[in-house]
Amino acid sequence: MLWAVIMAGGSGTRFWPESRKNKPKQFLKIFGHKTLLEQTADRVRPLIDRRRILVVTQASNVPLVVKLLKIPASQVIGEPVGRNTAPCAALAAAVALRRDPEAVLAILPSDHRIDDESAYRKALRAALEEARARKMPVTFGIRPAYPHTGFGYLEFGRRSGSRNRFAVHVLKRFCEKPGLARARSFVRAGRYYWNSGMFVWRADELLRATREHQPKIHDLAVKIASGELKAGMKKWFSRMPSVSIDYGLMERIREGILAIPGSFGWNDLGGWQVLPEMWTRDAQRNVVRGRAILIDSFDNIVKCDRRLVALVGVRDQVVVDTPDALLVCHRNKTESVRHVVAALEKKKWKEFL
Amino acid sequence: MLWAVIMAGGSGTRFWPESRKNKPKQFLKIFGHKTLLEQTADRVRPLIDRRRILVVTQASNVPLVVKLLKIPASQVIGEPVGRNTAPCAALAAAVALRRDPEAVLAILPSDHRIDDESAYRKALRAALEEARARKMPVTFGIRPAYPHTGFGYLEFGRRSGSRNRFAVHVLKRFCEKPGLARARSFVRAGRYYWNSGMFVWRADELLRATREHQPKIHDLAVKIASGELKAGMKKWFSRMPSVSIDYGLMERIREGILAIPGSFGWNDLGGWQVLPEMWTRDAQRNVVRGRAILIDSFDNIVKCDRRLVALVGVRDQVVVDTPDALLVCHRNKTESVRHVVAALEKKKWKEFL
Numbered sequence: 001m002l003w004a005v006i007m008a009g010g011s012g013t014r015f016w017p018e019s020r021k022n023k024p025k026q027f028l029k030i031f032g033h034k035t036l037l038e039q040t041a042d043r044v045r046p047l048i049d050r051r052r053i054l055v056v057t058q059a060s061n062v063p064l065v066v067k068l069l070k071i072p073a074s075q076v077i078g079e080p081v082g083r084n085t086a087p088c089a090a091l092a093a094a095v096a097l098r099r100d101p102e103a104v105l106a107i108l109p110s111d112h113r114i115d116d117e118s119a120y121r122k123a124l125r126a127a128l129e130e131a132r133a134r135k136m137p138v139t140f141g142i143r144p145a146y147p148h149t150g151f152g153y154l155e156f157g158r159r160s161g162s163r164n165r166f167a168v169h170v171l172k173r174f175c176e177k178p179g180l181a182r183a184r185s186f187v188r189a190g191r192y193y194w195n196s197g198m199f200v201w202r203a204d205e206l207l208r209a210t211r212e213h214q215p216k217i218h219d220l221a222v223k224i225a226s227g228e229l230k231a232g233m234k235k236w237f238s239r240m241p242s243v244s245i246d247y248g249l250m251e252r253i254r255e256g257i258l259a260i261p262g263s264f265g266w267n268d269l270g271g272w273q274v275l276p277e278m279w280t281r282d283a284q285r286n287v288v289r290g291r292a293i294l295i296d297s298f299d300n301i302v303k304c305d306r307r308l309v310a311l312v313g314v315r316d317q318v319v320v321d322t323p324d325a326l327l328v329c330h331r332n333k334t335e336s337v338r339h340v341v342a343a344l345e346k347k348k349w350k351e352f353l
Numbered sequence: 354m355l356w357a358v359i360m361a362g363g364s365g366t367r368f369w370p371e372s373r374k375n376k377p378k379q380f381l382k383i384f385g386h387k388t389l390l391e392q393t394a395d396r397v398r399p400l401i402d403r404r405r406i407l408v409v410t411q412a413s414n415v416p417l418v419v420k421l422l423k424i425p426a427s428q429v430i431g432e433p434v435g436r437n438t439a440p441c442a443a444l445a446a447a448v449a450l451r452r453d454p455e456a457v458l459a460i461l462p463s464d465h466r467i468d469d470e471s472a473y474r475k476a477l478r479a480a481l482e483e484a485r486a487r488k489m490p491v492t493f494g495i496r497p498a499y500p501h502t503g504f505g506y507l508e509f510g511r512r513s514g515s516r517n518r519f520a521v522h523v524l525k526r527f528c529e530k531p532g533l534a535r536a537r538s539f540v541r542a543g544r545y546y547w548n549s550g551m552f553v554w555r556a557d558e559l560l561r562a563t564r565e566h567q568p569k570i571h572d573l574a575v576k577i578a579s580g581e582l583k584a585g586m587k588k589w590f591s592r593m594p595s596v597s598i599d600y601g602l603m604e605r606i607r608e609g610i611l612a613i614p615g616s617f618g619w620n621d622l623g624g625w626q627v628l629p630e631m632w633t634r635d636a637q638r639n640v641v642r643g644r645a646i647l648i649d650s651f652d653n654i655v656k657c658d659r660r661l662v663a664l665v666g667v668r669d670q671v672v673v674d675t676p677d678a679l680l681v682c683h684r685n686k687t688e689s690v691r692h693v694v695a696a697l698e699k700k701k702w703k704e705f706l
Contacts, residue, residue, distance in 0.1 A: 016663075017661075017663070291702075293693050293696045293697065293700075295689055295692045295693060295696065296686065296689060296692075304679070306677075307676075307677055307678055307679055308370075308677065308678040308679070308702070308705050309678075309679045309681070310369075310370070310678065310679065310680050310681070310682075310690075310693040311681050311682070312680070312681070312682035312683065312686050312687075312689050312690055312692070312693060313682060313683035313685065313686025313689060314670065314681050314682065314683055315683075317667065317670070317681065319679075319681055321679060323660075324659075324660055324661065325660055325661040325662075325663065326657070326660055326661070326662045326663065326672075326674060326679065327663050327665070328662070328663070328664050328665070328667050328670065328672055328681055329663075329664070329665035329666060329667065330665065330666035330667055330668075332666065333649065333665050333666025334665075336648055336649060336665045336666060337663075337665055339648045339649075339665070340646050340648060340663040340665060343646045343648065344646065347646075349644075349661070352661050
């Protein structure tokens with residue numbers, strides 16, 4: 001059967017001050033009327049039954065996930081500490097496998113945007129069928145719209161068949177976030193795609209690969225899944241090595257990964273700078289949400305809540321207003337918003353974290 | 354006797370959002386522990402008895418002035434409408450004259466900054482003595498520190514004596530705010546001074562000049578002062594022509610105005626851009642009041658109250674945070690803050706005015 005594993009553990013420093021330590025962006029309605037987590041779950045519902053959705057999140061956020069998605073707590077895995085994605089995927093695979101030996105997992109970040117949900121589900125279905133039939137992990141590459149330096153890239157190898165009219169390639173390699181020159185050469189070359197961070201993999205195959213390449217993670221995951229989940233998490237999870245699916249598993253599998261090109265309008269929502277891609281701009285190319293007055297101001301991103309924001313002679317700034325904290329950031333410097341969070345931690349101004 | 358006439362009627366749009374329609378900057382503590390109005394009154398106390406301080410303000414602010422300065426309501430003239438400074442000065446002169454036929458008035462804006470109060474009082478005393486003895490109005494010119502385009506200028510004429518070691522000149526003319534090239538030529542020429550907007554004048558002479566050049570203002574002022582002040586204001590004041598002391602009186606007096614050069618550190622506090630002249634800058638030349646985190650940010654002015662403000666990669670901006678409204682403004686565009694107030698009026702967002 002098809003399962004969704006929604007990874008909702010991120011700490012979300014990039015959308016500070018809207019996102020906070022205990023309220024990362026997947027739990028916010030920054031981008032719509034529902035939280036990104038709800039949007040992620042809603043998106044796969046036509047393919048995947050609600051009883052086969054697993055969510056991995058911070059232990060403190062388990063009740064929030066239960067409430068938002070209306071799923072039982074037994075489907076929500078609460079991590080007592082963050083250990084990156086490989087332990088999270090292995091544990092979810094072990095849990096799913098105990099309930100369904102035929103489980104095929106769609107491992108999905110909880111905080112991405114998808115424009116065309118129908119196209120997305122078609123690609124996801126193709127990947128699920130391919131993964132089940134060929135017993136290999138399947139990744140999604142997004143055809144790059146421009147040489148983005150904030151994403152990792154997938155280099156596609158030779159064509160290896162097709163599924164439901166999707167070309168299926170062998171994945172050649174994972175490429176880290178490139179510099180601009182390298183990103184440009186990727187786009188020119190044509191065979192490089194944005195790494196969407198989504199994977200489809202049979203649970204048994206995922207566990208088998210984990211046993212081979214990350215035996216410690218495998219053993220702990222099986223141990224936790226076989227006992228009482230919640231108690232096992234507390235006891236064993238912190239012993240997990242912290243490693244990602246990409247580095248810890250995928251990169252160690254030579255010639256054994258498939259890749260499907262997705263064309264469904266995707267963005268990983270890496271920071272405030274993405275808003276103009278999603279929201280309507282005014283004649284001065286400003287993106288505004290909330291009550292604002294802009295005088296002689298261009299190319300700004302303004303998001304305010306209850307209070308009034310006035311901009312005068314301002315260009316290229318991000319202004320995000322929340323009840324207790326305000327951010328003003330140059331739109332080319334949104335990567336550095338995490339430094340604010342670091343500074344707050346250093347100063348122990350915990351009320352703003 | 355010496356009297357102070359403190360003009361506290363301005364509407365203060367330039368310090369929005371801190372200043373509001375009913376709370377112009379003279380009633381704020383933006384620049385110290387006391388309001389600018391209190392600072393203005395405190396400054397002249399060593400020269401002028403509390404019982405001879407008259408304040409002219411918006412009628413709605415009379416109780417506030419009484420409370421702040423601890424003077425009786427009979428010394429506070431509440432204007433039902435704004436009519437610029439000539440009616441205000443004439444009325445104050447008429448009121449003072451009824452109580453003291455020898456009154457010499459120091460007519461002072463309520464919202465300026467003076468650094469060296471002792472030097473200021475010495476200049477003021479010299480001007481008061483000169484005005485009493487020579488029956489002429491005396492203006493203060495401030496030696497220009499740089500070619501400021503936001504001030505009016507006074508062109509000093511021939512030396513006409515001295516008083517208490519102050520040179521006394523004949524005033525040649527008033528010059529409106531110049532462009533940068535003209536301001537530079539003013540500074541080079543040496544005989545041009547910033548117009549501080551302060552005047553010293555005998556009450557009888559002021560009224561005589563008003564009768565000659567602004568007969569309507571004169572008649573209404575005398576009428577209001579001779580009856581019951583408050584009732585007269587309501588009934589007659591709105592009939593006053595709206596005209597300034599400079600245009601309506603001073604510029605019509607040929608060869609009859611004196612000018613004393615002041616060197617006491619003066620600023621008319623024309624907008625947020627003045628803060629760096631008054632407050633300490635950090636190593637990145639930022640001026641900060643309140644709780645703020647600045648990352649990779651230079652030459653900014655930040656003033657916040659209860660909330661946290663974070664700046665990331667920001668240059669040359671003014672950020673002023675108040676409980677219900679926030680301003681972000683390029684520091685070269687602070688003149689345009691009044692356009693925000695105009696926009697608020699147009700939109701009828703009265704809660705922010």
